[in-house]
Amino acid sequence: AQTVTQSQPEMSVQEAETVTLSCTYDTSESNYYLFWYKQPPSRQMILVIRQEAYKQQNATENRFSVNFQKAAKSFSLKISDSQLGDTAMYFCAFTSPRDDKIIFGKGTRLHILP
């Protein structure tokens, strides 16, 4: 069975700093997708970034980028020039086309300090 692990329950960084959130996963599949979702205090889940496993290139979205290490089964999220609005819970998620399930990690609560 697939698993997703986020080892950092909570983190705090100063505004404008760079922060990296870690995520590891376990699967025997070769074709799959990985996601980072943001859940601010408003509770709305927002897709931050999506990575397809067969693509070597790391996905980026403005200040958000991932470091996808397929062999190590690692999928970390880097937030550059962090802003107060980045304060939220961040969830890593995994899905594979073969079983059509989605599995979320337990989340990392990120605080951006002024």
Next chain:
Amino acid sequence: DARVTQTPRHKVTEMGQEVTMRCQPILGHNTVFWYRQTMMQGLELLAYFRNRAPLDDSGMPKDRFSAEMPDATLATLKIQPSEPRDSAVYFCASGLGKRISDTQYFGPGTRLTVL
């Protein structure tokens, strides 16, 4: 600005009562997902529909939960009878793709408290 809407946003009920949560997917989206979020279990997929047909409800307790799509603009999740352990935030999400890996747009959630 197209959004997924969910009603009610908050619901407090007594154990044993029926609870119905509603979701209006983004117009034109053909896939609808129901999730449950708790502190202990995190975020879990309960069920999802494509073109109004249920594709997978293996994450849902069958004895008391039911999910339906009476039409393309409405999805419902019903709990009967409700129990305190059902207290959670229930999210609906919708998407345009054929696969669960395609982008999903989440609603604001319904916070359910069962006393």
